[in-house]
Amino acid sequence: MSERDYTVEELFAELKNDDSWESDPELRKILAEALYATLQRSVG
């Protein structure tokens, strides 16, 4: 883990600004936030 030069939170921040996977900015933000919450919840 120590070799990683990024955090998961940074990846999600990038995802929110990346229109290559979803062009609607509002929906993109909702989806990115819901996905982040889903993954965090899945860990318990």
Add this chain to the structure above:
Amino acid sequence: MGGDLYSRRVQNIVDAINFREPEKVPVGLEILMWPFAYKGKTYQEVMHDPQLAADTYTEFLDDVSLDYLALMPGVSHPVKVYQKLGNNEYVIAKDGVGIEHLQALVKFMSPEDYELLINDFPAFRQYMFYRKYPVFKKSKEEAYAALKEAAKEFKTYFLANALINKKIHEEKQIVSLHGPESLHYFSAFNSIFDYYRGMTNALADLRRRPDVVREACKVIRDHTLSQIKAKPEDYQGKSFPLSMTVYHSECFLSPQQFDEFFFKDFKEFYGPFMEAGVKFFLKGEGSFLKTIDRYRQLPKGAMVMMLDEDDPFEVHKAIGDWATLCTGIRSDLLKYGTKQQCIDYAKKCFDTFAPGGGFMFLQNKPFLYAQDVNPENVVAVYEFANEYGKK
């Protein structure tokens, strides 16, 4: 949402859980993936198209009238999302409908990891996150590419569930028992049982290293407590929507263990909210008659219990005057019984439990797979329940 039908349904639920006889006994269902199979389709066939998935899922509601749905309907897990992130714990079952959690594939913590859990819980959770999603151990470019693919899959899943919920709650005016303000209680031991150590290891740990489990539970419960921002005074007189708790490990625990690992914290955390009027829906799993008397320590009417394997007539004798019972038809009867046997059983439940309120009609096990129930029995029983439950 609004609408007369919706308001009447809410009122009937509020009456039932407050031990008043409603105009109509609320009729509900707990569903997971079974609705996809109602007319012979599979989730696998329709999962690529959110609108098609939602239309397929809600088709059964044209034949089965419901006042409420227990828990969250819709697609239960974003299987493909997890897979894109390197996690294969969840799979679509062989019937193409159900979603299975394969605990044998889960990378649970080892006994040595209790030390990290106890000494640094945030670091432990992060450690578990990377175990679960190994893609985030890769280079930034690889991890981001996988995350983007996962996000595309998530969109399909998310929109399907949004459309399913819209159809259920807005078009069909079916009430959800829970809302954004609902409180949730999940015991510390269930976190170990479900997420960190798995069922088998967690129960073995209770025998082999009970003090370590106790210490771990204390850390988890302190974390949970620190997350509760709500205050009882904000919930004064708010008996609906219901708050929520669930049994997972509890049917495997002795009564003493149940007190220590479930009930003590539940009462301490949420007793003051129940004194203010909050009611909790208990999604019961397994048999729990042996500890049901504990709920008499909470205010009358604070609990709304979904039964599972216990005989509801025995439960009614034990606590029917104190807690609302959600029961009325057994899923095994819906699968193997005749229509008449199902209706006779449901009638006996109505005749016994409905007088005086404190009863909501519900099956005892969720419908998960295509073959879980005989759809003709479901239609017949729910037709009966919707008529017979009227005043």
